[in-house]
Amino acid sequence: MCDAEDELTIPRASINKMMKEMLPNVRVSNEAKELVMNCCTEFVHVIASRANEVCxxxxxxxxxxDHVLGALNEAGFGDFVNEAKEVLKGCKEMQAQRRKHSTRLENLGIPEEELLRQQQELFAKAREExxxxxxxxxQQIQAEVQKKLEEENRGSTSTAVVDEDDDYS
Structure with a gap:
């Protein structure tokens, strides 16, 4: 198969995994796997096209x-609608659980009180630093000011000494 066709198929590994789960003690030829993969891909295309029409x-x-469920009915797969609804319900429940448990705080596994205590310690350490x-x-500014004052004092003292020497000449 060419690359363009591969993009339009269900991944071979997924098909193989499903077949092994459904038929654990059965050997399936590569040709049969290819046929099942093509059938699955075609099924998805048909249902997606019909769902688009319903939409x-x-x-x-x-x-x-609801559009997909309507497409299943229109394509003659009404028997699968109840099962599809159950799968949809399970997916929604899983998504709700993921959203509920996806906060970083809960993923850490550390009680909120402990996190608050650690935060306060970090703030205190940052304030101390x-x-x-x-x-x-x-202290550096004070040292610089002190140094300048000493330089000024030396300069005024040496000027005063020079002046006194001038008076004695």
């Missing part, structure tokens, strides 16, 4: 589960 008839732009930095900066 358009309802003047909608997004294919919804900031205070140390500010203290060092303040």
């Amino acid at each position: 358009n008839q309802n003047q909608k732009k997004t294919i919804m589960p 900031q205070l140390q930095v500010e203290t060092q900066q303040w």
